Amino acid sequence: MFSFEKFLIKRTTRNCHGYSMLELILAAAVGSIIIAGGYTSFVVLSKQYSRVSAFSEVQQAGIPSIRIISRDLRMAGRVAMDTNVDPVYGAIANPITITDSGNACCDSITVIYDKDSTVNPQRCQITYDIRPRTNPARNALYMTVTTLLSDAGDPCLGDGATSLVADYIEDLQFVGSDNNSNGDPQLVDVSIIARSQSTLSSTNTYTRPDQTIGNYNFSFTDNLHRDEFTTTINIKNLRGN
Numbered sequence: 001m002f003s004f005e006k007f008l009i010k011r012t013t014r015n016c017h018g019y020s021m022l023e024l025i026l027a028a029a030v031g032s033i034i035i036a037g038g039y040t041s042f043v044v045l046s047k048q049y050s051r052v053s054a055f056s057e058v059q060q061a062g063i064p065s066i067r068i069i070s071r072d073l074r075m076a077g078r079v080a081m082d083t084n085v086d087p088v089y090g091a092i093a094n095p096i097t098i099t100d101s102g103n104a105c106c107d108s109i110t111v112i113y114d115k116d117s118t119v120n121p122q123r124c125q126i127t128y129d130i131r132p133r134t135n136p137a138r139n140a141l142y143m144t145v146t147t148l149l150s151d152a153g154d155p156c157l158g159d160g161a162t163s164l165v166a167d168y169i170e171d172l173q174f175v176g177s178d179n180n181s182n183g184d185p186q187l188v189d190v191s192i193i194a195r196s197q198s199t200l201s202s203t204n205t206y207t208r209p210d211q212t213i214g215n216y217n218f219s220f221t222d223n224l225h226r227d228e229f230t231t232t233i234n235i236k237n238l239r240g241n
Helices: 004-015 021-075
Strands: 096-099 108-115 122-133 138-150 162-167 169-179 185-207 219-234
Touching: 021 108, 021 122, 021 162, 021 169, 021 185, 021 219, 096 169, 096 185, 122 169, 162 169
Parallel strands: none
Antiparallel strands: 096 108, 108 122, 122 138, 138 162, 138 169, 169 185, 185 219
């Protein structure tokens, strides 16, 4: 007995063809291209992210560090005056002291100045230097504050403490010039080299670019990013010394 329904099923089945070998090869090739493109994009973005992170870390360490040091350098030699416009504690003998490390890490600097004017002035001594840290091994910038004089017994802010200013500071250099009659530098060049915590995808060689500030000539070959931050400070509070 003829069944139209079975006839349609058989006819439909005979008309359904599978993929040919050429079609499968083309599909595999297109899929491989898409996967390769996606992986390449991932690698490029990953490298770019690592590079941006490294650059950002160096900027965040170097810029605030040089601003903080510059602030205290501009204050060096400031003498507090009483109501008769006389120095409360007298002149400051050595408002700026630079310790040169030679061809090695790292220089340090000590500045002295008076805080406040006529009410409870304090004579403060601030030292900036580089100290090693571990896990991982690196250098960092520290600040030590000491109260030299205070009539009211009020200490300088941070007295007796050594505080971390910035981590991953590779080098610190100072050069004083244009000394006044007392031998105090009226111009101070400052150089800070900061390095990244994040690693780059490739190895590169960093050589200290500016030999006019300091005398530490060093070079590193690794996968870290480094940059130098420099400034020159004009010391304007030395006329009372």
